[in-house]
Amino acid sequence: MNTDAETWLAEHEEDLCAFLAETVRIPTVNPPGENYTDLVERLEAKLRDIGLSTEILTVPQQIVAKTLLPGSANFPRHNLVGRWDVGAEKTVQLNSHYDVVPAAGTWKHSPFAGERDGDWLFGRGMADMKGSLAASLFAVEAVRRTGLKPRVNVELAFVADEEIGGELGTGYLVSHRKRTPDFAIVCEGGAAGKIGVGHNGIVQLEVTVLGKGGHSAYPIRTVNAFEQMVALVSRIEPEIRKTLADSRKRFATPSGEYLEPVVNLGGVFGPGKAAKVNIIPGEASFTIDRRLTPSEQLVVVDRELRELVRSIAAKCRIRIRIRKIQTTAPCALSPRSPLPQAFRRAVEGVRGGRARFTVNRGATDMHYYARKLGVDTIGYGVDGKNIHAIEERISVKDLVATAQVYARFLCDFAPDSPKGR
Ligand SMILES: [Zn+2]
Structure with a gap:
């Protein structure tokens, strides 16, 4: 039992809420990536205040400019790590x-004010x-202030x-x-009572149809890219759906649920630069957002999707260009290894059930x-409502309980012993 740190957290609920509200009041909106420096300075000060050594990795400007779209490229990107070295072998x-x-x-509650209304805390980023972030920081503070010592070095990466x-x-x-x-x-x-051991992957592409623009009144020798895009989309849509139906692509989660691959066409679509009612569109583009399960492979899905679009476009004599927007690999780890098992004990110990x-x-x-990195990883945080929507919020009770789960885990986790404790 490590109730000291958990008691400390219950007693410091006000401080935790106040610190969280302070971070929400610094609107780190992305895109484009505003106010990162302000927030990182505040977080670094707090890490030092609780006695951690800190390190900031700022991405060199040339890399930012190369990686991000022009609207975001002038905003700096910082990654902050606070470290508590207890002299253990593992971290x-x-x-x-x-x-x-x-x-x-x-919003009824202003998104960047950090308002509290009863047991609820409202604001953009409160849940996501x-x-x-604040719960993890206060968990480490609670363990330190109560004189407990983990058997593993602890790092907080923001x-x-x-x-x-x-x-x-x-x-x-x-x-x-x-x-x-x-x-x-x-x-x-x-x-709450669910611990993440993996997630689906993402392949996001932008397909641009290349036509030949002109004046609406003189359509001779033009190619209307919008009309071609409509034709192309109507042909690829059923073909993509067919590929999703393959039962080998389904993934059974440890809790017995099934994940299936899905696709969203045209989340973003539109004309090229010369968009006007009396101009024949010379360009038209649409996006494809394909989610893959851990039973699928990122490179395979990416390649097959591009091939499918290209081959149908070629059959229809439509010229296209494909651009990668973003890709993310899926992952799924065994829940039986020491990390998820130790974390499960912490969740059950604090929350019951x-x-x-x-x-x-x-x-x-x-x-x-x-x-x-090939290291064991789990996903766990506050139980947020309305994530990415208006009135995003969390309950104070859940916030404190989440911090207590982290604190209990940090006190109990002993990776060098055979059973992880
Ligand atoms: Zn998030």
């Missing part, structure tokens, strides 16, 4: 992204995922850009930082740890 890293999606729509794929966030951190952890907890992708292991439909940064 566990708790990862939270600090960027948030834009706050569109009409500044709530979990990263950029998860909302646009994480290439310059966790992706940059795992490939550029010399010291790498042995275990990782991505602080989202599981909540039986915890379950799940694989998420939406992707997180877990795959960077699981596939790039």
